[in-house]
Amino acid sequence: MPSINHDDHTVSFKIVYCGTPLSGKTTNLQQIHAKLDPKGCSDLVSLSNAQDRTLFFDFLAIEADALPGYKTAFHLYTVPGQITYNATLQLVLKQADGVVFVADSQMDRQRDNLQSLQSLEANLRMNGSSLDRLPIVLQYNKRDLPNAAPVEYLEYLFNNRPVPFISFESDAHSGRNVLATLNAISQAVLHQFRLRNAPPSEHGEGVGSCEVPTHALAA
Numbered sequence: 001m002p003s004i005n006h007d008d009h010t011v012s013f014k015i016v017y018c019g020t021p022l023s024g025k026t027t028n029l030q031q032i033h034a035k036l037d038p039k040g041c042s043d044l045v046s047l048s049n050a051q052d053r054t055l056f057f058d059f060l061a062i063e064a065d066a067l068p069g070y071k072t073a074f075h076l077y078t079v080p081g082q083i084t085y086n087a088t089l090q091l092v093l094k095q096a097d098g099v100v101f102v103a104d105s106q107m108d109r110q111r112d113n114l115q116s117l118q119s120l121e122a123n124l125r126m127n128g129s130s131l132d133r134l135p136i137v138l139q140y141n142k143r144d145l146p147n148a149a150p151v152e153y154l155e156y157l158f159n160n161r162p163v164p165f166i167s168f169e170s171d172a173h174s175g176r177n178v179l180a181t182l183n184a185i186s187q188a189v190l191h192q193f194r195l196r197n198a199p200p201s202e203h204g205e206g207v208g209s210c211e212v213p214t215h216a217l218a219a
Contacts, residue, residue: 023142
């Protein structure tokens with residue numbers, strides 16, 4: 001649920017990057033932080049252990065003029081992929097406005113990916129939400145590796161749905177489709193927000209396109 005402050009004319013959205021350990025969630029945020037105009041984003045906070053795995057979350061607030069008359073912020077988080085940190089996952093997912101599921105494309109990681117997606121679904125249910133009620137974008141990361149599974153196979157495993165999620169092939173280390181993923185989830189979040197807050201007469205008319213943080217790239 002977005003946080004709206006009418007006195008300050010600000011609205012904040014929470015986007016959570018989920019996925020199996022070492023799938024590339026933190027690398028996504030690092031790339032976003034490096035590519036966006038530093039005037040429009042905060043410092044990147046990262047809490048890691050000796051194995052360089054995110055223990056709690058990364059947080060990056062990106063400011064953008066996405067809604068007329070309001071200063072808009074997208075708060076980006078990652079959560080630990082290890083099942084031992086399930087309570088942290090549930091806490092960070094609370095009141096999330098959108099989710100990016102980062103899947104490791106390597107063939108031998110598909111069981112881990114499925115378990116991570118099932119964990120996401122279970123934790124959303126415990127928070128009173130679901131995959132069908134929340135904007136979701138799939139990112140098939142590590143497409144540059146030689147043992148990457150065919151995209152058609154990944155789509156069958158993770159996106160075999162009546163209404164498929166938007167999905168992207170990516171290589172987070174090089175930045176390929178990292179900003180495209182952010183742009184897609186940001187627009188989906190804003191679209192849902194506008195539909196839920198539009199007067200009854202405006203429902204069904206569409207909200208059109210909108211500017212999201214990815215337009216503010218650093219030179």
